[in-house]
Amino acid sequence: MKKGLGYAIIAYTAWGLLPLYWKYFGSVAAGEILSHRVVWSFVFMALLLLLGRRSQWGELKKIATNGKTALLVGTSSILISTNWLIFIWAVNNGHVIETSLGYYITPMMNVLLGVLFLNEKPTRGQWFAIFLACAGVLLVAVDYGSFPWISLSLSGTFALYGLVKKRVAYDASVGLVGETAVVFPIAVAYLVYLHFAHQDTAWQLPPVSLTLLLLAGVATALPLLWFAKAAVRLPLTMLGFIQYIGPSITLLLSIFVFNETFTPVMLGSFTLIWSALIVYAWVSMRVPQQLAANAK
Template sequence: MSFPSGDAAVPATSRTAFVGAGYAVAAYLTWALLALYWKALAHVPAIDVMLHRAVWSVLFILVLIAVSGRLPMLAGTLRKPKSLAVLAATAALLASNWYMFIWAMQLNYALEASLGYYINPLVNVLLGVVILREPLSRIRRIAVGLATVGVTLLSVSLGVPPYLALFLALTFGLYGLLRKMAPADPLVGLAIESGWMALIAIPWLLLRESEGFGGMGRFGPGTDALLVAAGVVTAVPLIWFNAAAKRLQLSTLGLFQYIAPTGMFLIAVFINGEALTTTHIVTFVLIWAALGLVAFETLRNRARVA
């Protein structure tokens, strides 16, 4: 799973903002529902699902790039060695994030995965402080402290840290940080990242098929369709996200990002029936409070600028 960043323009009218909000809800809700999509492929090894996602993504996105007239943009990015190197690194981070998320959904770890994407904005704050030397406001220090207390409580209760949540948050945070070093159109960037993955995916999948262990053609047309459509469900919400980014301010768009982990949380509890202990509830409440503080500061700063 990935929630890419984009350049947002200030909406010219309330109608523009309303349409942008609709696109944002559609994008983040789709990312939440991917929890059910990957669960439907639980009978296929997660590594195979992830690699199929990469292959079908690059094919589908290349068609979209051609149709939308972005081929010159793609060619320009391919001529930049630095961008290609950075996108190779982001591809590795994205692949590991995709794999762990798919694995988690297949084995009913949606609750911990949702925790990871809730704390991701706070991980971004820490990465900004540690790597970019960005100042940390008092409100954000309190927010990070609340999240740290929440994760510590859960770690003590479980006997181990929530490694899955921390892994998803950290890999996605580093992914977003590195992507800023290779500014590229989101579709073009994802095409190149998927292309890097496909260099490994295609030989792997062909080998699996030749040995009779591949996912394609082994479990019936329904599974085949889901594997192929993985490229579509990867690209379409990205298109909706970009449509939203063109119509909304980034501070406004950022508030919609909590739809995805909230959807995963609800799926985990009410569909998967995953255990929600008192410690889980306390942890989530602390993190929600932390996110509320960050959102409050963002909106307050926006009001001051306006």
């Protein structure tokens, strides 16, 4: 549990700082950045696997030959790739606050998925927290005058990704190699297409910028690796709650670094969601205490 908590904190802190990294490539299209992210993540993880234990290659082979496990790995790959694409596009198009909102919603989304798929039973207080979070999302939707698709898409894809990770049991490094391997051919094909269509821009970047882009594999794989290690050690609801570290950092960046507008309506929405997190945390801490008291 302690190791899982440490991995989760490190992973979410890194994710909270990622907008600084992706903003650096604002002149490159989101699809092209995503393709480089997938390619170099696969290369980085494959190298780690080569330097690791031989048993990991046998585990990877088992994943590839087991239909159910391969399907789950493929599903998690599609979910996280979709999440990456939406996030990169949102950051480079001035929607960092909406990405922060999306990841604030994720803990509540995790609770709902836990109820639907893992037979978890939230208390009344936890349901009240979900209600507050939904009210916050509705407030943003009314203010925008449209469906907050960025926030809900990010929270939905990442919560589902966490759920799928709970359904499979394999080494974190092996799982990441499998996930990136699924979309690796698509990413390579897209980069080749851009090159022959003379639409690629990444290779025209200055040497320092290009080097940083090629390091996207490291920037992507390490937090995912830490998250995967946390996911197998922590309950889904606890994992979801710890993730508020990331959007808190992102929200501060959006206001004080990227100078995005934080309206009174947004403040009201975030206040409802922060209240939901406080209620959820308080109720979640009370449940184990009550169980211990009853046991005595």
